[in-house]
Amino acid sequence: MTSALSTEDIPSARFGLGEQLAWLRRKREDGGVHVDASGAHHVFAHADVERVTKDPATFSSNPARVLPEGVPNLTEGMMLVADPPQHGKLRRLAAQAFTPRKMRDLGPRVTEIAVGLLDRAPEGGFDAVEHFTVELPATMIAELFGIPAADAGAFRSLVEQIMAIEPPDLTDEAAVRAAADNALGGPFLELMGYLLQLCARRRAEPGPGLISDLVRARLDGEQLADPEVASLAVQILQAGHLTTAAVLGHALVLLAEHPEAQAALRADRALIPGAVEEVLRCRPPSTRLQRYTTVDTEVAGHAIPAGAVVVPWMLSANHDDAVFADPGVFDIRRSPNRHLTFGHGIHFCLGAMLARVELTGALNALFDHLPMWTVDGVVEYQESHLLFGPKRVPLVVSTTPTDRRDLP
Structure with missing residues (x-):
């Protein structure tokens, strides 16, 4: 079944999270694929999102396939949008820095940074985004890259500006050209220049x-050129910085909304890994992706032509009751948990283990150094094509560790 979507009706942060989830549920119940005014094909069911994200031969990550002729492809050579065989080369190089052992070894440093941030946070309550959730992964990624401490602030600012850029309507040639011109003269170019230096x-x-x-790594006897290293670094930054900050913000909000889960995790830290997966399921840092068809194909019986934009909704897939029992329930003991937050197939998130290490270390530090917390008021969310997360989390912290008014 196919239905038309009004671009204005597609939910974003302005709708409120509950409204977004209700809209996505209705689209899953309607079935099939839904086409918006720009011609993009939106996919909502878990099985369909999984299929689209694991089949790069049919659903390419490279937007060059749909760009107007003559418009520069600013993502050329980037691993996040590369198709095989180029993707495999870049992935193998990047993976040398993200081995499981290296990521696990970062655990003590995560805890050290988290404790320092909490020690400096205002007593009684503070905006967790300002004082904790952004600072922790930003510090970790800068250290991981070997960014000099004096450059860390400017470095982080450029990454945030890039993550906030909204993509143009690819059917609007003038908008695409304007976006390309702005990017070439904006924060992307500045960050690339810094990384090249x-x-x-x-x-x-x-x-x-x-x-x-x-810069020293070799693959098949060849080294990467500096522009290739800088480009790869930008992608790792995008995947490993603000996305982790968003998930950590989501975790704080969900545990404030569910004090019984917060108490259970304090009492039994072995539950933390499962809780991290449930946060990732409930609140993915990217609500949706974009793919581009290489051939005529179909999804759920709906024909999609070659050269079309396909939008798989991760937030919808993670709440599909065909896969998850009571998907609206935050269940830190949920097992199995087949969420698609880190993607699927060859583009499975390279920084997934780093994110899990950071989230686990952050939660342990929070439980060790803060009493029970709640959130003061309604949380507002920011959303771009790359990022979905709280923009402010006003934590209210119990005045003493023995204050347990929120416990069941």
Whole structure:
């Protein structure tokens, strides 16, 4: 079954989270694929989202397939949008810095940073986004890259600006050209320039960090050129910085809304990994992705032509009651938990283990250093094509560790 979507009706942060989830439920119940005014094909069911995200031969990640002729492809060479075989080369290089052992070894440093942030936070209550959820992954990713401490603030600001950029309607040639011109003269170019300088510095004077590792890495006897290293670094930044901050913000909100879960995790830390997966299911840091068909195909019996935009909704797939019992319930003991937050197939998130290490370390530090917390008022969410997360989380912290008014 196919129905038309009004672009104005597609939910975003302005709708409120409850309204978004209700809209997505209605679309799943309507079945099939829904086409918006720009011609993009929206996919909502878990099985269909999974199929689209694991079949790069049919559903490419490369937007060059739908760009107007003559418009520069700013994502050229980027692993996040590359198709095989180029993707495999870049992925193998990046994976050298994200081995399970290296990620696990970061656990103590995550705890150290988290404790320091909490020690500096105002007593009694504070905006967790300002004082904790953004600072923790930002510090970790800067250290992972070997970014000098003096550059960390400007570095983070550029990443945030890039993540906030909204993509143009790909059917509007003028809008696409304007967006390309703005990007070439904006924060993306500035960040690339900084990273290219850092690559040159690390070739001359190797040091700790991912940049130094990548400029020395070899694959099939070849080294990456500095522009390739810088491009790869930008993608890892986008995947490992604000997305983790968004999920950590979601975790704080969900545990404030469910004090019984917060109490259970304080009492039994072995439940934390399962709770992290449930946060990822309930509140993915990206609500939806974009793919581009390489051939004529179909999804759920709906014909999709080659060169079309396909929008798989992760937030919808993660709440599909065909896969998850009581999907609206936050269940820290949910098992199995087949959420699609980290993607599927060759584009499965490279930083997934780093995110899990950071989230686990952050929650342990919070439980060790803060009494029970609640949230003061309604949480507002920010949403771009790349990011969905709370923009302010006003935590109210119990005055003493023995204050347990919210416990069942």
